[in-house]
Amino acid sequence: MAQYDLVIKNGTVVIPKVGVIRGDIGIVKEKIAALSKEIESKEAHRVIDAAGKYVFPGAIDSHFHIGIFRPMDEDATSESRSAVWGGVTTICSYFRTGKNYLNKSGPYHEIYPEVLEKSKNSFYTDFAYHLTIMTPDQMNEIEKLVTEYGVSTFKYFMFYKMLDLTGAAGSDKYLMLNTSYDLGFLYKYMKEVARVNEKYGTYGRISLSIHCEQPEIINAATQYMRQHETGNPLKDYSDARPPFSEKMAIKEAEVLAAQTNCPVNLLHLSSNDAIEAGKEAVERNPKLNILLEATLHHLGLSNDIRYGRLGKVNPPIREREHVEALWDAVIHDDIKTVVSDSACASKKIKEGDIWTSLAGFGGAEIMFPLLLTEGHRKRGLSLERIAELTSYNSAIYHDLYPKKGTIAIGSDADLAIIDPEKEKVVSVEILHSAQDFTPFEGMKYKGWPVYTIVRGKVIFENDKIVGKPGDGQYIKRPVKYHYRNEYSVKESD
Ligand SMILES: [Zn+2]
CATH class of the missing domain: 2.30.40.10 (Urease, subunit C, domain 1)
Structure with missing residues (x-):
């Protein structure tokens, strides 16, 4: 038999x-x-x-935005189908309350079951969620989210702290908040994540993922760039959210993380400045095991190619020198995970100009092709390191190991x-996402x-x-x- x-x-x-x-x-x-x-x-x-x-361990795409611009169940189905075409077997998606996603705010013990219900019969891949704590009440739910709901990673957006009442991204109307979302909030948030990590740390690393861009600098630089456009919208957008604003935000986050003993993940580093600051943070805080993450689009695209607003994403697509600095950090094992940061968009929702268009797009399907072509063939990145970047490290840092992240007896197959x-030229037609464009065209x-x-x-x-x-x-x-x-x-x- x-x-x-x-x-x-x-x-x-x-x-x-x-x-x-x-x-x-x-x-x-x-x-x-x-x-x-x-x-x-x-x-x-x-x-x-x-x-x-x-034969690789299936990729764990640990940065995804299922349901941000489209109904959650529909988006989970189309985007996990596209991810499966790309060899992804687990999606860890971000969720927050406020505009987009489910368009509501409130306690997670009421909202998160709804997220799971919509997800239940929708994914082709296995899935998990990182949750963004937006209110002091939600902060009190962190321990329960770990022990009852199985959420061990949380998120904070540093550029959400400027409240401007316009309803644009970053305003209190957008976030549905009536409390400040500033460094004081982040300080309390880190203290609570650190407390829970202390309590359950033997089982894994309870951590806070941070989108590091400094909002006051972004506001000032954006005002300037809107008056001084160069004709290359992506380059203008990069200058409006300059690399040093990432560096500043990382330094602020590092001080607070060290002060509170909170394990942090520095998401989607896009520039040489961010990498330098990130590496210093890692070296100075060995106990926190700080994760540095990069995305497929920051590794695969540069702003000399003119995609215009369809290539708008935060942090922005940068100049080639930053792209090479990122590859260098990947090759030297400073960057530990490569993710898609997929947010399925459409030409329609990206209407407007570079300043008013929505940020984000999808790309999970090109995970292995991009890393094998640009990393392995072009830059000598080993196959073993590709398995670490796409699977093993994501499993370690996001608490999926040893169920996921390797090929071992007892692990999920x-x-x-x-x-x-197998060679293909990327186009909307050959990809299987619901998105009607791709900057990787x-x-x-x-x-x-x-x-x-x-x-x-x-x-x-x-x-x-x-x-x-x-x-x-x-x-x-x-x-x-x-x-x-x-x-x-x-x-x-
Ligand atoms: Zn993201």
Whole structure:
């Protein structure tokens, strides 16, 4: 009788922190059950021949915005489908109260169950949420969110602190707030995350993710740039939110993190200035294990290519020298995770000019193709490091390890099988997102997924989705707390 439900044979298996091996993977139900030089085909109900292919742990896209501009369930379905085409098996999405998303404010114990309900039958990938605490009342919910709801990562936007009553992004009408959202708020927020981390830290790292841009500087520089446009909107937008505003924000965040002992994740660093400040923060605070994150668009795009407002994102797309500085930080292991920061938009919602158009766009589907082409082929980034950047490190920093993030016995059988020779030119037509444009239009990438497997189930194969929405499950984090029985065996047992 066959011992395995599925066996992946003859692949080049990329195991983070172990290396690249030639071998077979045996899967029973949802888990990896064997790793061996050879597993005989007769031992398997189904065999996938991965000869000439890379077998990576499925990517964990740990920065996503499901439902920000579209109905949550619809967005979860279309964008997780697109992510599956890209070898992503877990999405960790941000959610906050206020405008966009569910357009409401209130306690998370009322709103978060609604988020989970809308998500339940909508995802092709497994999923988790990071929550943004917007009010003092929500701050009191942090411990319960960790222990009952399985949310172990929180978020703060430094540029939301300027309140201007206009209803534009960053105003109190937009955020539906009647309290200040300033550094004092952040200080109290960090103290509470640190307290909860102290209490549950043995199970994982309870942390605060921060969008680091300094709002007073942005306001001043934006006023100036609106009077001094150059004809290249993306360049103007970058100068309106200058790299040194990221550096300043990171330094403010570092002082508070060190003062409160709060583990922090510095999101989507876009410039050399941000990287330098981030590296210093990491070095000065070894105990906080500060995460530096980069996005696909800051690694793959530069503002000399004229996308105009469709390429508007925060922080902005920068000059080439900043792009190279980011790659350098990726190669030297200063940047630990690469994410899409996907927020499915449309040409329609991005109407207006560079100043009034909404920020953000999607791109999860090009995760492996971009890293294999621009990283591995062009810059010598090893396959093992790509597995760390896309999966292992995200699992460690966002409390999914060892359920996710590696190829090991007992881990979820989440795999992305990549054909290193498959080449495609990016266009809206070849991508599977609901977004009707892509700033990556025309990029030629080599190394596209041919199979995506989520917890032992083939979801995508041979250019076809074979899974269904609802195949993806909600993952409570830290997994070592919520799945204690699965991931800890008493030595006497
Ligand atoms: Zn984001």
